[in-house]
Amino acid sequence: MDFSIPGPFQQKLASCRTLLDEHVLPLEPRLFSEGYFKLQPALDKARDAVRVAGLYGPVFPPELGGAGLSLKELGLLSKVMGRSPLGHYVFGCQAPDAGNIEVLHEHGTDAQKEQYLAPLVRGDIRSCFCMTEPDNAGSNPTVLSTTADETDDGWVLNGHKWFSTAHDGSRFAIVMAVTEPEGPRHGRASMFIVPTDADGFEHVRNIPLFGHGGEGFFSHSEVKFHDVKVPKDALLGPRGAGFLIAQQRLGPGRIHHCMRWLGIAERALDLMIERAATRSLGDGVLADKQQVQMWIAESKAEIDAATWSVLAAADKVEREGFRAARVEISAIKYLVANIMLGVVDRAVQVQGARGLTDDTVLAFFYAHERGARIYDGPDEVHKLVVAKSLLKGARA
Amino acid sequence: MDFSIPGPFQQKLASCRTLLDEHVLPLEPRLFSEGYFKLQPALDKARDAVRVAGLYGPVFPPELGGAGLSLKELGLLSKVMGRSPLGHYVFGCQAPDAGNIEVLHEHGTDAQKEQYLAPLVRGDIRSCFCMTEPDNAGSNPTVLSTTADETDDGWVLNGHKWFSTAHDGSRFAIVMAVTEPEGPRHGRASMFIVPTDADGFEHVRNIPLFGHGGEGFFSHSEVKFHDVKVPKDALLGPRGAGFLIAQQRLGPGRIHHCMRWLGIAERALDLMIERAATRSLGDGVLADKQQVQMWIAESKAEIDAATWSVLAAADKVEREGFRAARVEISAIKYLVANIMLGVVDRAVQVQGARGLTDDTVLAFFYAHERGARIYDGPDEVHKLVVAKSLLKGARA
Amino acid sequence: MDFSIPGPFQQKLASCRTLLDEHVLPLEPRLFSEGYFKLQPALDKARDAVRVAGLYGPVFPPELGGAGLSLKELGLLSKVMGRSPLGHYVFGCQAPDAGNIEVLHEHGTDAQKEQYLAPLVRGDIRSCFCMTEPDNAGSNPTVLSTTADETDDGWVLNGHKWFSTAHDGSRFAIVMAVTEPEGPRHGRASMFIVPTDADGFEHVRNIPLFGHGGEGFFSHSEVKFHDVKVPKDALLGPRGAGFLIAQQRLGPGRIHHCMRWLGIAERALDLMIERAATRSLGDGVLADKQQVQMWIAESKAEIDAATWSVLAAADKVEREGFRAARVEISAIKYLVANIMLGVVDRAVQVQGARGLTDDTVLAFFYAHERGARIYDGPDEVHKLVVAKSLLKGARA
């Protein structure tokens, strides 16, 4: 048992942190005031700096230029990048593109790879993933209403999706649709590559969250498929394998998410500390207040414990595979999401009124990361997974 | 001791609720999608309906058409109106106008009343209140940097304020500025009426909160005073009485705020219940889940207890005055703010992803009412008031 | 609506408090070190002082010398008496005697009253109540295994009970037993008066709680009925009415319990304040620590809110009856129990190691009042009552 991070990888983490601090954090205020599209050129420049440092796309498969890191190492990187809402994007690790790259790499045909994977890996285009539906509880992804009917020369898609993250401005979507309605529960859906400019692929709206719809990469869309026709080779992976591939995609995703949340928590803690240490109260600073000290200490202990727990889960995945680590992955999902939101809330309180403004990144985190307890399975669903597993042996 | 609400007042509350449900709630989605200015005509129409029902401006002084209600009764009304972010506005009870009306009524000259109070009471114009400063901790309002220097024919104001609620589009501001820099700590500031179109009165920005600055009544501005000249009779109330008048203004304000927050909590609970009862999970609805039942029950118990506690504080104010009820008023401030935010958070979780969207009012409450634990004195300041008072006798 | 306590009743509360402080609190250390039986003579003397002051047995029916107080007034008294584990006993309001007196008064025959009620009211004997059974979940009191079979000249009881509070040393028990096994769920059980020295009435043990079984009034027994024969007139109230009478008995009991818990919480808060104000840390006292201040303030706000909520529930009972106030009574049960335990826990922490010792009453409260969230229906059962009631209208 060894909890130390080898020196060379510590250096990589430090480089990543320096790049983030110098090239990414300064862009945050502009994200809030100008929006994604105006910021894109600056983001591209930041990506260039990351590329020059050889740190772009560490999460890619090695054959595509990825860094060939272990899940634990990727997790540690994700924690650093997670400090900024722009971090993963600038380092080429942003969802849903990273997951789409993986799926295309593993299941795409050569033609699909050339047309969609290559420009995605280069960062020339963006993509999205259409799974969740407004009419079906997201907690059970095997229940889908969107259908793909086979015709002589292709497929016709019909359906209604929402929370298609980053759809706005993306070149294509990977879409989950039912192709075998009579199949077994986990074998009904298939995946399709659908260009966003296909006829009948309606962009209903960027769903307004906390007061506005966002734009581009920072938005979640509601979309509809009205007899959208795609050719035979739009099918991605085997027929009926949609759910299986999605599961594969989610596995490492949860580790990354948890570590990203811990990066958020750590950033919030840093902002708490910075504000506490500098905010004058006349007869001292906020940091002299014991309540603030308690919050700092509680946050630190929780973030550290959660970090070790996620790394241990990643370690188990590496040794025994995702199936064996199912309980651990569910456990970190709700553990980390709640800890992160708690730390962010304390950081807002320490900032005072400023914590509600876009003068810091905290208000963004406070609102837009509230979803952490909901998406990819709400707390309650993951708790059920853990409880059921522990109760299994005990029941008569 | 009697906790019953007399029948006639119950009817008034019911009427208020009906008006709210019929005329105000339907406007909420448009507030989020279109913004305040586009919505204003519809809000005016809703106000007309309230006027016809004789329920407009119940908080006004009776001489100005108010309903002459007790503080407890106004609290109960505030709880009903608080169910919608638009409620107080449509019923003519919105901060900061309601407080400004009170101050003008009590301290204004006849000329001031004619020019500013009359149109405010009619709802023809809006006003704002400039007290908080970015460079001074809001928790101690006696420390101000904005100054008003007397000249031969008037005053010259210089300073920097923020969180001037509803400044955007308002006709005039009541401004706190230091006129007696050498006076005792609570006697340094005076109040001034300053038209928002005065030369040198700069509207820096609507402070972006959670991603956007809002507009009109739904915004909080940063403003600057650059040698703003106002005549002698811009002074509102006696010289050096600014802090005293502000305190007077805050007293009933805290009762109203607490009851408004309880209206928010009750609305959130209703949305929790409604979603739970109707959201299908395939094999039942969300309401069948014990976790959801526990949240509903905890929310109910907390809201009721907090409501009684606020009413009891109001009762003490009525019997013994604000000074005597100082501890009670501080206690309800943090008690209610935390309960409200807890209930809203549970309601978001029960809604699932929809709870993050503007499809319900919950996301607005989640973000924009987070300030309840911060403004008008953060939790920690009010807890200190209570603790100090209890500890006073016990110390050696 | 009026939240003030009339002057004369305030004086009664003050007298009760003075008696408690002078005659009851000094006995607490001896309860912990010597036990109930050795303490009994001193308790009897304290009762005499209470009798002299005309404050003994305020909860008795007026015909039996009770004070004829309203439920709210009895609640306020209960809060004062609840400050000490000995309070209710010394004032003649202790469970289960108080409830038994009520049942005997309402349902007893003249003979039963003469033999059992009279000495109980005088305080010459004690009694107990045997309902809960180890083999049946206490959350559903309609499921009972203890039986009473009718014979020619009486009844024969068989069964197994536990948590028969104060059985040790009591003269008789009121026992719930099934007499109509085929009857409707709420009509199967009847109540019987059974002398504790009856043949076959086995006292198995005083159940050890947190390390010891206690004794006398301060114990909870496990008992068995082995063919216990009682005469015909041992039946108390109508056949099959056991559950109904028990419900009647529980109604006001929950109000009393809640107010007693709030007395405990208030005592704990007082001990927190006293320790904080006097415990030297070298460079000041504990009360200078902000964390301690926050705990004091949070406790105060919670206790006050809960007190008002219980009084409001009592008020509703007085106006509309127990049935109408069912939701309110369930809500205060879990609200108050949790608040009380939270305050006690904070008080222990402020005391430090001393809080774990019997040098204060806190350790007793910490351990022996943990049951507040369990007995008379655990939190979860009462939350279900509240949730179901709120959800009723909302379901399709």
Next chain:
Amino acid sequence: MDFSIPGPFQQKLASCRTLLDEHVLPLEPRLFSEGYFKLQPALDKARDAVRVAGLYGPVFPPELGGAGLSLKELGLLSKVMGRSPLGHYVFGCQAPDAGNIEVLHEHGTDAQKEQYLAPLVRGDIRSCFCMTEPDNAGSNPTVLSTTADETDDGWVLNGHKWFSTAHDGSRFAIVMAVTEPEGPRHGRASMFIVPTDADGFEHVRNIPLFGHGGEGFFSHSEVKFHDVKVPKDALLGPRGAGFLIAQQRLGPGRIHHCMRWLGIAERALDLMIERAATRSLGDGVLADKQQVQMWIAESKAEIDAATWSVLAAADKVEREGFRAARVEISAIKYLVANIMLGVVDRAVQVQGARGLTDDTVLAFFYAHERGARIYDGPDEVHKLVVAKSLLKGARA
């Protein structure tokens, strides 16, 4: 980075667990009903079984027969032994003997070792440690009132100590006393070996905790030193080194404590699961209730995260020493203590009334482990250590 436990050590843990389940757990009910002294012969027999298995005293220095394990490994063992209040005792790892053995081994003279260390290691005698004083806040152990004055032929001790764990029945005490009152704050005290039967060494009482004083190993004593004379060679270690040695002693102690608490938490979780899975509610079992499922899942996630965090702290100690891991050790102290108490509380609730009785070990844990948040530095002191360290760099 590697989170796996090597196979051979996994087997050792499993053997330890088997011994605990077979030889220790069955003795628990007798501890509660009969007390320590009556149980001692059975405990000795259980120790024999442990010795036969070669698992006795793993924490001893290797020269004294210890297992030569790493701090992490000892921690994992401590978690297993911690499942029972009797575990550490039966495996020869009980505080304060284990710490005293270490101190005697490192600082004792040959004579001291022969007289005190040897029988202690054999388990023939017990010892205690007298540091805490009732008149001085335990949070600052450098402030002591007990003195040792040097005379021609030895030392004379005077003072008042309490919470001397396991003093009752122990052969000797290691006592902290001031020998250099004018020395620097951390250099005033020295350690002395004092036989418990020395003249003037008064055993005032076993301090009653939660209703009784316990006995023998399961007690905490208040003691007084009235001119207790000891010879020159009663001095243990260098003059003035008392505080330093005590600190050394506490370092690994905190890791062991935290892991012991996690053993308690895991046992409580097991009891929660077992009760949930078997307690019938008529229409199913407790485990079907979602609230119970949530508690199980929350407990699991917290215990795992805390375990990893303690192991990581131990790992850092192994690599960089205690000084470097100071913040981590403080952080796990409050993190784990609070998690443990939370899990125990949930387990009590799931048990229902039975959870308050000595029918399970939970009531013992609930009461007697409440001290975890207090002894060895209360939560608040350790949080301060963490906060100060984090704030150090941030302050101007």
